[in-house]
Amino acid sequence: MKTMPRPISGRRxxxxxxxxxxxxxxxxxxxxxxxxxxxxxxxxxxxxxxxxFFDDERTSARLARQFRADVHAAAQVGAQVAAPAGERLVAFTLPDGQTIEYRHTADRRQIQRRLLAAGNPTPTGREDYPFASACAAVVTVAEKQIHLELGAEGADGELAPPGVVRPPRTPAEAKRKPPALVVEAVLGRDLRFLPARDGEAQP
Structure with missing residues (x-):
């Protein structure tokens, strides 16, 4: 007679x-x-x-180089101390009669450089300098010294004093620094090395 195997104890x-x-x-x-x-x-x-951030840095460097070159090549200048958004910041007249103007767009995020032929209000060329956040822009003229400054906006939309920053519109903008740029150049510096035309005084 066969016996059944007993179950292993402790096994669940x-x-x-x-x-x-x-x-x-x-x-x-x-x-x-x-x-x-x-x-x-x-x-x-x-x-x-x-x-x-690095795009803004490259744009600032590009704008500084071009603005300085335009000032050095210009024969005359007409500027506003603080231009409303979308209006002209400054205009330079070249010796050949062409005009170069800089504008601050209405959204305050871009500086535009426009080239106009003599007697023609339609731009023949344009270059944009966009920034990631809004900024204020001011051009001042002191004799032949031309000064361009970009920085944080104040409460009135103009350039804020040092240490004063406009409240950000969005949380992302709060973490983003506005562009900061200062350019100084001498009007007509390049023209000093050109021979004066008949009847014209050397600048």
């Missing part, structure tokens, strides 16, 4: 995963995914702000 019968354990596992996975997404979003936002 197999069982499935309970609903509570499954929910806990899903919650842990969701937490990891959410944390990873937030970290990735933060990294992407930091990269975007870094690109904007």
């Amino acid at each position: 019968p197999p069982r499935g995963i309970s609903l509570i354990e499954l929910l806990m596992a899903m919650g842990g996975v969701s937490l990891v995914i959410t944390s990873s997404a937030m970290l990735l979003h933060g990294v992407m936002r930091a990269q975007s702000e870094s690109r904007r």
Whole structure:
């Protein structure tokens, strides 16, 4: 007569995963995914702000070079101390009669350089200098010294005094520094090395 094998003592019968354990596992996975997404979003936002910062730096350098070159090549200048948004900041007249004007756009995020032929109000060329955030722009003239300054806006939209910054319009703008640029140049500096025309005095 055969005897049945006795069950091994201490061995538990197999069982499935309970609903509570499954929910806990899903919650842990969701937490990891959410944390990873937030970290990735933060990294992407930091990269975007870094690109904007370096774009502003390159734009500022490009504007400074061009503005200084225009001042040095100009024969005459007509400027406003503080121009409303969208209006002309300054205009330079070249020896050949062409006019170069700088404008601050209405959204206050861009400086435009326009080239106009003599007697023609339609621009024959234009170059844009866009910035990531709004800024104030002021051009001042003291005899032959031309001064361009870009910086933070004050409450009235004009250039704010040092240390005074307009409240940001958006949270992203609060983390973004407005462009800061100061350019000084001597009017007609390049013309000193040109021979004077008949009947004209050397500048």
